[in-house]
Amino acid sequence: MWPEHYQAFDVFYSLQTQWRVGFGGPTGLDYGVLHQKLARLNLPPEEVDLLELDIQVMERAALSAMNDQKK
Numbered sequence: 001m002w003p004e005h006y007q008a009f010d011v012f013y014s015l016q017t018q019w020r021v022g023f024g025g026p027t028g029l030d031y032g033v034l035h036q037k038l039a040r041l042n043l044p045p046e047e048v049d050l051l052e053l054d055i056q057v058m059e060r061a062a063l064s065a066m067n068d069q070k071k
Contacts (some may be wrong), residue, residue, distance in 0.1 A: 008055055011055060012058045012059070015033060015034060015055075025067070025070065028063065034055065038052065
């Protein structure tokens with residue numbers, strides 16, 4: 001993993017129990033919890049925005065992998 005991705009991965013990993021789940025399985029992360037976590041980092045808004053984008057990439061990949069497992 002590249003060093004510039006460590007922080008995003010750490011936040012994503014810390015949210016492992018914060019998935020929204022519907023009848024079909026996981027639908028995405030709980031963004032309320034994500035935003036609380038990001039606010040506690042006391043980062044400039046631009047860095048928070050970039051972290052959120054990185055986490056969304058991981059979220060989409062995780063959802064895709066979870067959906068593939070159902071097949």
